[in-house]
Amino acid sequence: MTISPIKPQTPASSTSNNWATVEESPLTPDELNKINAYWRAANYLSVGQIYLLDNPLLKEPLKLEHIKPRLLGHWGTTPGLNFIYAHLNRVIKRDDLDMIYIAGPGHGGPALVANVYLEGTYSEYYPDISQDEAGMKALFKQFSFPGGIPSHVAPETPGSIHEGGELGYALSHAYGAAFDNPDLIVACVVGDGEAETGALATAWHSNKFLNPIGDGAVLPILHLNGYKIANPTILARLTQHELESLFVGYGYKPYFVEGSDPETLHQYMAATVDRAIADIRSIQQQARTQGLQGRPCWPMIILRSPKGWTGPAEVDGKKTEGYWRSHQVPFSNMANNPNHIALLENWMKGYKPEELFDKNGTLIPELAELAPKGHRRMGDNPHANGGLLLKALKMPSFQNYAVEVPEPGTTIAQATKVMGEFLRDIIKLNSRSFRLFGPDETASNRLSAVFEESDRTWLAQMYPDDDHLSTDGRVMEVLSEHTCQGWLEGYLLTGRHGLFSCYEAFIHIIDSMFNQHAKWLKTTNDIIWRRPIASLTYLLTSHVWRQDHNGFSHQDPGFIDHVANKKAEVIRVYLPPDANTLLSVTDHCLRSCQYVNVIVAGKQPALQYLDMPSAIKHCTKGIGIWEWASSDRGAEPDLVMACAGDVPTMETLAAVDLLRQHFPELKVRVVNIVDLMKLQPESEHPHGLSDKDFDAIFTTDKPIIFAYHGYPWLIHRLTYRRTNHHNLHVRGYKEEGTTTTPFDMVVLNELDRFHLVMDAIDRVPQLGYAAAYIKQMLQDRLIEHQQYVRQHGDDLPEIRNWKWPYSSPANASNGESESHSSPSH
Template sequence: MRFSILPTPANSEISIQQVRAAHQAELDAIARYCRLTNYLAAAQIYLKDNFLLKQPLKSEHIKDCLLGHWGTCPGINLIYVHLNCLIQHHDISLFLVAEAGDGTPAMLANLYLERSLQAFYPELTLDANGLATLIRGFSSPCGFLNHDYAGEELGYALAVAFGAVMDNPDLIVACVISDQEAETGATANAWDSYKLIDPAKSGAVLPILHLNGDQTSTAAIYAAMSDIELQQRFTGYGYQVRIVDSQKNQFDKDSATQNALDLNADLYGSLDWAYREICRIQQAARLGQAITQPKFPLLIVRSPKDWTGIQEIDRASIKESHRSHQIPAKDVKTNPQQLQLLEDWLRSYKIEELFDQQGCPIREILNLCPQDKQRMGCHVHISGEGVYKPLNLPNIFDFAIPIQTKSCSHEEDQFSSTEQIGKYIKTVIEQNPQTFRIFCPDQLESSNLSALLEVNHHNAHGSIQSDDLQVSLRKERMLEFFSQHTCQGWLQGYLLTGRHGLFLSHEASLNSIISMVNQHARFLKLSKTLPWRSRSVGFAQSSVASLNYLAVSTPWQQEYSDFSQQSSSFINAVLTQKAEIVRVYLPPDANCLITTIAHCLNTTDQINLILTSADPMPQWLTMAEAIAHCRAGASIWHWASTDEGIDPDVVLVGIGDRSTVEVMAAAHILRDEMAALRVRVVNVTDLRVLEEDAENYQHLDKEMFEALFTRDRPVIINFHGTLAVLEQLFFGRPNPDRFQLNGDRGEVIPSFAQNLRHGTSRFHLIIQAIRLAAPRNPVVAARASERVHYYRHILAERYRSSQKLGGDRASPSLS
């Protein structure tokens, strides 16, 4: 960014009259631009023919199904064209983030005029044919432009915007927040995000709160607040607030034209002021004279919901009403009076003055659009041109834990997987200082990731003392912020602008962002169907680094808290998505965890969930063995099986590190005490390989499934997650009755005795193995009753011990 302007005082006033006098011609052009984009937005909602209104409007010109939202479109159109002017005036790198949905017709209208849509869809030319394709295609079942595929969650556009500017010092992201979005908890948390942005090293977000009136029959809270209330609220957040609303009373019909002119000039001057304030703050920081607690600008734009539209239908007021939020006139196809109102509305824009004979917008309007890569719709961080670059990853063998023995019967042979992965991630950060960040809603130290604290510039929210080894909050690679929604939004913004990240969290806490994960998964799925994402249209292939979750504290051990952390249902939620989009990994030890993390950080266009434990655990595989095991996703552990797993009586399967410990302990005890019972031990680290058909993605076909689990022998599965997940994964496999499923039963257990209460302990597995092996192995059958009763006695003792001592005395070892 070039700082070619002088800083302005924070309290400088904007004279609408002076702005209008100095820039009248440009403001007149902006007004014509808005007339055109408002027409295009309305036409997209209503018309399927007669797009230039060369004939009287008829019923057959109206779409059969009316979808879309009109009310917010005029305000968005005004904001968009003023941002275009700001880009051209100051030659800046800027793009717009807005909540998908309500303003889609407006966004498409602007993208069409600046030719951004044409860059990706060549048929959207600036002529009558391209105009017809745009308008007819909106919300059409067979069209390529759909109204709204954002889905379940509102409110995190602001967090995404802040994620986009991190480590992008030359970038400004304008974020339009609607009054509906402002009422969400996700947005409420995100207002403080600027406090984590270092103006010396990152870009800036310009929040624009667009107050547009009622969206439902109840007034929107922020739109109903007075200017004083709004000033106090956002000044309290730490912003410099400017309210863009030249008419301090209500918009009324008699003064509507003057109000529009004043709003136009006010926004023109306010955006220029906001840009100068951003430059002033950044310039000071980059010259080593950083402002303490800088106050970034925030604009609040009030626009009437009925602006330029129909005022009344059938004696029901549309003006300043929720009725104008979506489709103002719903019966235009069958009601002649409403059809006439629609025609009068569309003709009020005088589009014959805005298009030439070929249906191309006039030059005066097109001149307001930036060219080439300055267009917001073709910005380098949106198109993906050359932005994504793979990480420079360290050699995983440098972090390998040597395996001295496969039994790990002693405490001194155990290691914390997260402690080791912390060392690996620390090196990833050091080798990628501008393109990798960690987003962490929970404490790093409680997850045994203290190695990450050795990285320079760990953030800390409080004041920094001179002797503090940690530096300030706003200079960091690791952002600890307790809001899951905000961390998710930051990470998505960071990834979508070409960088890489890792989301660290307690497993149970991830449930709060399920809908956000689902939205990102749908985005990835949809993006794979778009031709321009896989072929060259003047831009490089736009891959996005995968969204990686490392769920550290699990519900199987009371590592951090009690009731609130006992949930493994996040796995259930993400498995609703296709295997080509979402993968779930449960590495059994540290070397497998390092291998898995390295793999996930190298992938693109996926969501990867990795589950592990923070406590010291047995280690099973060398690094070379871990690579082979993780590559397969599931394999037989021959060294832990009877005769390397040949001709077993029963198959023991571990999925998850703690579940695997119990499986290994059961196999160890059976080998010592019932050597005649032949056991095969299988470990699964990539959960989705178990699916019968993962649509040509990595999975176990019938032959490989039977090679692993046999064709007809009993299979006992000890799983980290819920039984519902196992039932889903094994659905369609032949002979399902031979699978004995053990896992999270969904109970809340107030002790350390999760394995005992869930039926997943080593003794439960031993009892199941004896019972299932006895019908086919007479030697086992001869001792079955005595052994089963013995291990039931052991379980009873463990239950009593857990009640007396407050936990299960068994340690994560094989003894």
């Protein structure tokens, strides 16, 4: 079969090439014609996915019944993505490169599906999408079709680690994938619309963290096609000098490729990719043989090509190619406009499919030969299915870091400081597969012990008095939550492990990134060839109840609510009340796969409640009656005092202490919740308690006072189906805060011990009218507190120094009830 040679065209613009353009022609005429034909094949398949339901090879005249009734997808960015893929295939095959492809314009889904189909990967993963006419028909039909695949580069697409449903994260994902992958090159296409996002703008600085000795390389390809959905893009309207200055300022060596003439652009792109790969190899070889000589200047490519390239120049007399009208579906309304059917047919036939596919619909051998083989295909690279490469962490025994707790509520320790010692040794044992990510808060969050083993990664300029900076640290800090999240996601998706530490209030910055990752995990659970990856674990500390010094702006526990909206199979939320429970929870989370784990724990000195054996039992169950704090053993409780979170736990225990002092005959049951999802029914969450077990713990008719770390309504949402929900009264954060004392924060939100006791008085009928005197006393104590903190700037001594009164006869053991053992881990 003869492949038509390229015919020279007039370039779209004649701007001077006085910037970094490689004007060389490395392709022979045969190579040029073949790579162009391969590109045509990918474009043909891409258009077919958007439009066709049948007649995939156009063997008969195109009719309305051959066209999808609902046209969905994005054409504008697709030909550029196909163009880049073809050129990367060339160097992968020639140089035996280990490379993956991240498509920032994720709505260019047709391009990536077309290319992994052409290289044979798609049919191997989906045998019903065969490499023949029937398979091509199935390929076309499934795209953006009920029961088929999404229009984005989704988890269903082999070779993808980046959904692209929301723009801004491609480059941080790419760098995360490259860390600790010394042989991997991550080609990352950044769309010019995506380049306008704040997350992407910050991610360019990731080159200051990439070590050419132990890490792989990222090749950013900024694809400027000029327009977003209906507007021009900023970077596409910059002058060449401005663009070059921008990226030189970022620390890159930019190469420019521009035009619309395929012959010229193929040659320039081939030469430029060759030069970029040579630069990468030179940087790595020098660093790996002679040592690191300063921060490298990594190459990048800036490709300018028309939006909707090779598509219809005009539709209904309006400019389409090279304009925003080609962004999605260039034309529709097929049923009412027969001219559009003819236009589509002419468009697709312009790619000359009869030269690209044989009569059976199979790509001709001389073109199929252009694709790499086996795992060198970007669609089949194991790094893009990270679970294939995942190895379990080597974990020290968390019990070795236990805080001694001889008596509950009397010992003081800092939970995250203890956790830092555990993380330090995890880093020591997993020096190339575990990293700690966070926005300049590792020390602030009391995890400083990790610096005994590893420094912060830093390849920018260093001064002699810098603190814990090195070129090969395991601690990744940059003051961009977006970049930290993207790095960690890329690291996990390519088969490694990590943890993200952040102030609780500011984790909201990555709300939508969490959304995308949670959706990815949910989807991949149903894709048989996707292997499980390590869980994404957040440590949220510097939390709402101890942000008294920073004030209202730093007080927000709402990320838990956001997480709880996602599918139960994916999310887990833990509120360990002390250091030993935090150790147990952390060990569990870092061993898990396919979850998003949220751990909320305080960093300030605080009371410790459970020794290590008790902590393990409590965390394994996720919820339990604290017998040592309760007084209802052998009888029905009059009141259930429940708590979740470290500060709510302390206030609950202090309230129980007051109840014992003033109402010694009252039978109180204390329930602590570590695993928040235990509150849901087992039908709603895998960790949920059965109704029988829930009723046994919380009773079916007794009042429940619940002190909760976050917004109270989440507890009601999780428990609204339970028998005793009508007796449940929840105290939590009610958006009251300021710069004040720790205890004043809980008072402002009425979560303090005095309000909890008053709630009990109001809800336990047998306390009778005599309780009015106690209630008045509690109100007086609140007034005294208010006056004291405003005069002295600190909490009352009896508040600051309160400990659990271990002299109480009810304190029989440093444990909890063993009667409810539904496993939480």
